Amino acid sequence: MSSFARVWRAVPTLLRIGVAETVAYRAEFLVWILTSTMPLIMLGLWTSVASEAPFRTFSSSRFVAYYLSVLIVRHLTSNWVAWQLSEEIRLGVLSMRLLRPIHPFFSYAATHIAALPFRSLIALPLTFILLISSGASALSTDPLQLALLLPSLFFAWLITFGILFALGCTSFWFTQMFGLFNFYFGVWSLFSGYLLPIALLPSWIGRIAEYSPFYAMLGAPIELMTESLTPHQLGVLFARQALWAVAAVATAFWVWRAGVRRFEAVGG
């Protein structure tokens, strides 16, 4: 049996396990979600700044639309696979996974996909708030853009997962990884548009951001939600997302292959 068919057959079971895990740790899951307060702080700050006069091209309602979209996209696409992987490598628990006839990329991915329904429970009320808030007027109404939102979110999810998986694999070489993860988060929050809309940043940062994978992870879907794009802009946006998705997944597999040879099952 080909390895692809093997993975395919295991998918329902993997998803069931993932759902069970999420349900078991639901309290922690909820608190974890509450910790992404940064967009809310920025929302409070910028709406009050823009309340009298628009800040550059951003009106108060545009800020509301922007930062609520940030929260929605982040809740749907983020994951903690790097921390998970790093912990399992350090403690040697990974040897259990290596025994299974499925590439860990898929088993981890299944766990995180299974958490998506729960994440939607957070994203749905947020979407509702966005639609009844003043931000609704700043949302895109173009049906094509809204239809393309789902594929764009899928690419964003895939890029995020691939990069974090590769980051987690660096634990094969180094033991203390949290410094690197923190650094990654810092770079990501700047170039993805998490901290500030790219349009407000100095233009040279904006140019770097546009070509970076970080923007494809968060900024691109937000652009679909809050701006009206020309067909050409849409094409460029999707081409970049697709390219980064392929690159991220390829890197994840490559770093895994190089790293797993060094694995010595600490304490196993």
Add this chain to the structure above:
Amino acid sequence: MTRYLQIWGVQLRTSLATAMTYRASFILDGFMSLVWIALALLPLIVLFDQRSMVSGWDRPSALIVIAYFFGVKAVMEGIVSPSLIQLVERIRNGAFDYVLLKPVDAQFMISACNYEPEKIFDFIGAIVIATYAFILRGYPPTVGQVALGLALFVAGVFAMYSLWILCAAAAFWVVRLDNLIYLLQAIFDTARWPVQVFRGVWRILFTFIIPVAVMTTFPAMAMLGRLSARATLATFGGAIAMIVISRLVWRAAIRNYTSASS
């Protein structure tokens, strides 16, 4: 009292020795502090490039608030939070019994037993930002303003410390609270902005419910010579009230402790 100081000295020395064992990590953490300070300053730069004044705060005075933010953060992440994270671990595996057996106050023993000396970079960053802010303003603060500003810095640190103790006390009941700690850090993140730039519900929340304003905004106003006598007293009063409450909760929590090992 001297005995407490001696114990504190020993704990500080051992932590320093541990930190210096991992020199590469020490340097990397210093570099990371710089990155985070730059990221924290960026929205402020973007904001004040367009506006000269936001809710009564101009660029130099908003920089003072950020300086206070990194000052409090340095003390919290350098001294208090590593100690309390260790406490949570000890409660879980039963090692907390040994702390209780010692003839020293348990809250003292667990509050400052583990340090992260690399947070000193945050503290240096805070001093540099504050100095730059006063150069930008054009004239230095008076001696009285500096004294009051520093006194309120201590009050702010103790207010934040009380919040941490409350969280730590929760560990006696719920055991797992890594996420609670992240939540506390996320809330403290709001303290980098003057509380006046927020409106309505936000400002009430950050002034009274979760008093982050006490930790950075009010001390910064004192340093700038803008804090009224009444607000000064209220800030000190608020900090003392938080210390008393956290002490009472801590004592109640200790009474409730039934050890994990026996």
